[in-house]
Amino acid sequence: MAAFHDYVRGLTDTVPEGYAEPGMRLYRHLVYLGASQTVEAHFPELREQLGEEAWDTLMRAFVRDSQWTSPYLGDLAHDFRTFLARAAEGT
Amino acid sequence: MLGLGYRREMADWDLTALGADFIEVAPENWLRRDRQRLHDWRALGKPVTLHGVSLNLGGTGPIDVAFVRAVGQLMDELDCPLYSDHLAASGDAHQLHDLFPIPFTRDEALRVADRIAQVQDLLGRRMAIENPTWYTNIGPIPEPEFLSAVVERADCHVLLDLNNLAVNFKNHGLITPQDFVARVDPARLRCLHVAGHEFDARFGLHVDTHSAAVEPDTAALAAQLAAQHGLPLLLERDHDIPEPDTLEQELTWLRSMTTCAA
Numbered sequence: 001m002a003a004f005h006d007y008v009r010g011l012t013d014t015v016p017e018g019y020a021e022p023g024m025r026l027y028r029h030l031v032y033l034g035a036s037q038t039v040e041a042h043f044p045e046l047r048e049q050l051g052e053e054a055w056d057t058l059m060r061a062f063v064r065d066s067q068w069t070s071p072y073l074g075d076l077a078h079d080f081r082t083f084l085a086r087a088a089e090g091t
Numbered sequence: 092m093l094g095l096g097y098r099r100e101m102a103d104w105d106l107t108a109l110g111a112d113f114i115e116v117a118p119e120n121w122l123r124r125d126r127q128r129l130h131d132w133r134a135l136g137k138p139v140t141l142h143g144v145s146l147n148l149g150g151t152g153p154i155d156v157a158f159v160r161a162v163g164q165l166m167d168e169l170d171c172p173l174y175s176d177h178l179a180a181s182g183d184a185h186q187l188h189d190l191f192p193i194p195f196t197r198d199e200a201l202r203v204a205d206r207i208a209q210v211q212d213l214l215g216r217r218m219a220i221e222n223p224t225w226y227t228n229i230g231p232i233p234e235p236e237f238l239s240a241v242v243e244r245a246d247c248h249v250l251l252d253l254n255n256l257a258v259n260f261k262n263h264g265l266i267t268p269q270d271f272v273a274r275v276d277p278a279r280l281r282c283l284h285v286a287g288h289e290f291d292a293r294f295g296l297h298v299d300t301h302s303a304a305v306e307p308d309t310a311a312l313a314a315q316l317a318a319q320h321g322l323p324l325l326l327e328r329d330h331d332i333p334e335p336d337t338l339e340q341e342l343t344w345l346r347s348m349t350t351c352a353a
Contacts, residue, residue, distance in 0.1 A: 001180070029294070071147075
């Protein structure tokens with residue numbers, strides 16, 4: 001299942017064997033949307049401040065590198081802060 | 092028994108006037124929140140059922156024992172007659188907060204059933220699993236047989252979502268909702284879900300959005316099953332939530348159909 005989730009995360013654009021491309025794209029879209037909407041709900045001004053393109057880049061990176069474990073969706077806000085801190089260290 | 096999936100947008104609504112006999116909530120949304128609203132509802136003598144979204148039964152990460160214990164405590168607190176989650180994965184080793192397909196294979200059925208059994212051991216009671224919508228999947232076993240294999244081995248209950256059956260049939264054309272229902276052991280059923288869905292042209296797929304009214308065929312099949320087996324029927328509406336009047340009309344429609352089917 002690693003190939004499936006690698007595609008969903010956006011780590012690869014290779015559709016895993018046996019799966020259909022539209023469905024895979026939809027799963028990727030749904031995960032992106034969930035993350036984007038949740039982060040936006042916690043940081044309502046950030047999206048406007050960043051602009052669409054930078055927001056999109058940031059959300060894609062957030063999903064791609066995510067190591068979320070909490071069953072609570074609200075904890076994504078905390079994970080997002082951690083992600084930003086880690087990214088800042090890396091630059 | 093007719094229920095409504097409770098959303099925070101309904102915080103000021105009079106749910107009794109709406110015609111709901113019970114409500115269903117996601118434990119993930121309430122475990123860390125003030126639960127007075129739920130206790131007020133319970134004080135009316137009306138049940139709350141729990142329908143989770145993040146148990147990750149199909150994933151490879153370990154079952155979150157603390158979370159399951161917290162769900163069990165919430166069931167005790169609210170005297171919940173039912174806790175369900177999806178026959179799906181929430182991610183890989185990590186949580187991705189969506190519902191991903193479990194390959195329809197014998198090995199996966201056994202693996203996931205053992206995870207369900209682990210959850211039930213922790214809870215000290217049975218749970219129900221919901222047949223999910225899936226947009227692409229692999230594996231040789233037809234979906235109803237896969238569901239049955241999991242349920243028999245785990246010795247768990249089933250929450251049958253009729254809208255998911257309709258969405259899957261529209262997208263994949265493999266099995267009609269009627270034929271699917273005929274292949275599920277009715278003794279395992281504990282609750283029925285209905286909802287609406289939308290076609291998304293970007294993907295060429297019908298998407299389980301819970302953002303529209305229930306389709307007549309789905310409502311009719313659900314009403315027939317509810318009447319035949321005495322099952323609670325629950326309406327889910329999670330997006331584009333209309334005015335209370337509109338949902339009241341839909342609940343009245345569902346109740347009328349169930350009454351006619353009895």
